[in-house]
Amino acid sequence: MFIGKIVKSDSHINYVCQIYGPREVEVEPAPEDYAFGRFVRIAVRARQGDDPEAELHRVLGMSTEPRTYAVGVIYDTILLNPSFGSLGPRLSNETQVELFSPDYIAERAVLIYVMVLGMMQERTTPEGQTEVFSIMHGVPLLSLELGSEIETMDDEQVRAFHFFSDPDRPDEPPYLHMGYLPHIIAQRNSLLPMVALCIIDQLERLFPQNLSLLSIVKRNFAWRLKVETTG
Amino acid sequence: MVSDSANVPPVSRGRTGRKPVGITKGPGESAHEYTFVSRDDEQVLKNGEYVYYELNEPDEWGQNGAQPVARRVLGRIIKRVPLQLYPDTFLAEPEVSPAQVAAMVGYDARANELFELHVAIMGYYDPESGSFINPWIPPQSGKQIFLADDEMLSQILCRKRVGQPGSATIGSLLTRTPGAVPIVLSVKDFVSTHLAIIASTGAGKSYLASVIIEELMRPYNKACVLIVDPHGEYGTLDQLPNLPDFSEESGEEGVEGYRAQVRIYRPEQVKVRLSSLNMGDMRHLLPEMTEKQQHLLSRALRKVNEMKRGTPWSAQDLMEAIRKVARSKNDEDGEGADDSSTVHALMWRIEQRFVDSFTFDDVQHLDLREIFKPGQCTVLQLNEVDERDQQVIVATLLRRLYQARMNTERGKVHSGESYLPYPVFVLLEEGHHFAPSGTEVVSTQILKQVLAEGRKFGIGVGIISQRPGKLDADVLSQCQTQCIMRIVNEIDQKSVAAAIEGVGRDLLDNLPALSKGQVIVAGAAVNTPVICRVRQRLTRHGGESKDAPDIWRKYFSSEARESRRLQEAPLGNNQGFSLLK
Known part of the structure; x- marks a missing residue:
């Protein structure tokens, strides 16, 4: 589900997105769709070829070309209201404005901050199945564009993003990866460690077989965040 | 730029x-x-x-x-x-x-x-x-x-190569795979400047000593070795002549090849001739003599030696001499001097000590030419001999050996019992019995002399001890090749560190961590201190500890029970008949 689009970036990995407001999309995103710690993905625009057939496939959604996504996590939400504090004289109240000048746009928005954690590439197989074939954790090489749409990821996609074989050792069995943790910790933001805990909680639900492995990281985080900061 | x-x-x-x-x-x-x-x-x-x-x-x-x-x-x-x-x-x-x-x-x-x-x-x-x-x-x-690499180490850690004349391969370098880097001692060096083997009990001292003896008896060494064995652990060396590793064809027609010989002297065969004892030995064997008794005895010893002129004398001869000396003394001192009680006491003590003694004999003793022969390893088993007697046996033997080697080297003798025209190597097990620290025993003096000057006359000594702390520090420091095995006791570790300057502190720190059969070898016989894994013995080991639970269990086995029942039965073993007699 698409929940908004990029309106600004703070750095190569920090993006500010505006959530679609009323009447902008058919199904307005609910707060749970842009909850704290939610995994989202943003498509990276691919170079357009001049092959008309490929263009046709793309338009029809039948392209087998790989699609690249930046995968991120929502780590902050801001409710923006430009009219807050302007208690100046007004001609009519809100209800009247809505009734009499419907083209008056209320400049209110929900902004979310997304930190990019890695990339994933997927393609559609000739059988029509979607297949994730390459995953990278860490800072992506490509940057995103303003206006790119943000899409929430379902459990299956989150699982695929975390469970894979090392790219340089494809023959070995896949295992759980959280290669973005070091760069989450390296960021200076008080909410990011909390988002890391939140991610671990989600992964515990998705990977019950890796509970003890996750508990090591979780306990470590929890100790530092909760005990050391309070004590 | x-x-x-x-x-x-x-x-x-x-x-x-x-x-x-x-x-x-x-x-x-x-x-x-x-x-x-x-x-x-x-x-x-x-x-x-x-x-x-x-x-x-x-x-x-x-x-x-x-x-x-x-x-x-x-x-x-x-x-x-x-x-x-x-x-x-x-x-x-x-x-x-x-x-x-x-x-x-x-x-x-x-x-x-x-x-x-x-x-x-x-x-x-x-x-x-x-x-x-x-x-x-x-x-x-x-x-x-x-x-x-292994090849480089084999070339530079040791001077000798495996199987060369004058080499003793005792094992291989511990940090490498067994056998990859052999550790080869230079026999010439440890035989002339002495050897010490020091370890706690159970670390494999006598095993290592046996490996060294085996190497010495190999055809490329054909050494002349004497082992003083207070515990009877070296009896298994008698398998040595039967093993092919210890014999060699001469290559010439009609000429007999080499075959290592092993002679084991049981405790009852180890005899000390009374006339080879000097006053110091006497003082040690008859402790707490009064001044008068000592004076009398020393004069009597002088007299009996004069009378017999180098031929052996018996306890009876000595007592006779005492009587004579006492009589002449009485005549000199005139009236009032009565030494009869002294004489009586001294005679009684000599009779108790030397007549029908287990170790001391009027005529028999260990013939130097018999016990020291190249290609022969002689084991003196002293396991039933009293510790004082052991010290006297070692002291008299070393003294005679030293005299014989000195006289031979200086050309004073050319034949006879004290003509020994070849160097010898003596291995002293339980070395601290013969040169304890802090106190002087009868063998201390001669042992120190042999260690200090034996090099000149070709007498090499190997000292084995489990308590270096109890061993005289001079004795330990005279041994220029040291084989140190596991030592846990801190006092012993310190005395080893103090006596042995050749081994670095860093190597000695490993002492408690060494396992059985691992040894630090340092000193004259190797180029640099090495930690070595002792090789397998070719002969069976005789120094194992007893498996007490196994022996106890066997006591209750059905055969043992049956044979005991027969033994203890009233008429078993013809006991009934002997009772009737």
């Missing part, structure tokens, strides 16, 4: 087959140490392992002037300090390996450990002098460090 890298020579790939194991970091804690850093993926850089770097001496160029001589400066790893370890929190779950946690957070490299290794520089080997020459400078930072 010229980059710095232009001035740096390219890193050499090394010769084929040689892979560097690390890179030098810098100087170490002391002047002769350096440190290097290594991942040590293959876990080969153990403590005590040998590594080297190459040193190009600018003033020593090769023969044609083209290539500088690359010297391999050898060093021994003495410490291993981890530089990079997993955080403690990664070790929280016993069933999850820290590598798994590291892989999960994106660190998936296989090599994750990094060590700083401290190396004590030994120097480069100079084959001419057979010693290591210190370069007096630590290696430059960034030098490649190589692991010394």
Whole structure:
């Protein structure tokens, strides 16, 4: 589900997105769709070829070309209201404005901050199945564009993003990866460690077989965040 | 702009087959140490392992002037300090390996450990002098460090090669696979400048000693060896003549080849001729004599020696001499002097001690030519002999040996019992009995003399002791080759460290960690101190501890019960008949 689009970036990995407001999309995103710690993905625009057939496939959604996504996590939400504090004289109240000048746009928005954690590439197989074939954790090489749409990821996609074989050792069995943790910790933001805990909680639900492995990281985080900061 | 890298020579790939194991970091804690850093993926850089770097001496160029001589400066790893370890929190779950946690957070490299290794520089080997020459400078930072290969080590750790005349292969280097780097002692050196084997009980002293004896009896050594064996542990050496390793064809028609001989003297066969005892021995054997008794005895000894002029005398002769001396003394002193009680007491003591004695005999004694023969190993079993008598046996034997060797070397004798025209090696088990520290016993003096001057006359001594703390420090320090096995007792460790300057502190720190059959060999017989794994004996070992539970269990086996029942039955074993008699 698409929940908004990029309106600004703070750095190569920090993006500010505006959530679609009323009447902008058919199904307005609910707060749970842009909850704290939610995994989202943003498509990276691919170079357009001049092959008309490929263009046709793309338009029809039948392209087998790989699609690249930046995968991120929502780590902050801001409710923006430009009219807050302007208690100046007004001609009519809100209800009247809505009734009499419907083209008056209320400049209110929900902004979310997304930190990019890695990339994933997927393609559609000739059988029509979607297949994730390459995953990278860490800072992506490509940057995103303003206006790119943000899409929430379902459990299956989150699982695929975390469970894979090392790219340089494809023959070995896949295992759980959280290669973005070091760069989450390296960021200076008080909410990011909390988002890391939140991610671990989600992964515990998705990977019950890796509970003890996750508990090591979780306990470590929890100790530092909760005990050391309070004590 | 010229980059710095232009001035740096390219890193050499090394010769084929040689892979560097690390890179030098810098100087170490002391002047002769350096440190290097290594991942040590293959876990080969153990403590005590040998590594080297190459040193190009600018003033020593090769023969044609083209290539500088690359010297391999050898060093021994003495410490291993981890530089990079997993955080403690990664070790929280016993069933999850820290590598798994590291892989999960994106660190998936296989090599994750990094060590700083401290190396004590030994120097480069100079084959001419057979010693290591210190370069007096630590290696430059960034030098490649190589692991010394087996072949190189076999050539430089020991002077002798396996099977050479004058070699004794006692085992192989501990840090390498068994047999890869043989440790070969130079027999000439340890036989002339003495050997000490020191270890706690059960560490394998007598096993190592037997291995050395085996080597000495090999056809390439054909040594003349005497073992003083207070516990009867060396009896199994009698298998030696039957083994093919200890014989050799002569190669000439009609000439008999070599075959090692072993002669074992049981305690009842070890006799000391009374006339070989001197006043010191007497004083030791008859303790707490009064001044008068001592005076009387010394005069009587002088008299009996004068009367017999070198021929053996008996206890009866000695008592006769005492009577005569006492009588003449009474005449000299005139009236009022009555020594009859002294004489009586002395005579009584001599009779008690020497007449029908187990060890002392009027005529018989150990013939030097019988017990010392090249190619023969003689074992004196003293396991039933009283400790004082043991000391006297060793003292008189060493004294006679020393005299015989001295007279032979100086050309004073050319035949007869005290003509010994070859060097000998004497192995003293339980050495602290014969030269205890803090107190002087009858054998101390002669043992010290042999150790100090035996080299000139070809008498080598090997001292085995489990309590170096109880051994006279002079005796220990005279042994120039030391084999030190596991020692746990702190006092013993200190006395070893104090007496033996040849072994570095770093090696001695390993003493409590050595296992059974592992030995630090240092001193004259090897080029540098080494930790060695003792080889398998060719003959069966005789010094094992008793398996008490096994013996107890056998006591209750059905056969043993049955035979006991027969023994204890009233009429069993014809006891009934003997009762009737």
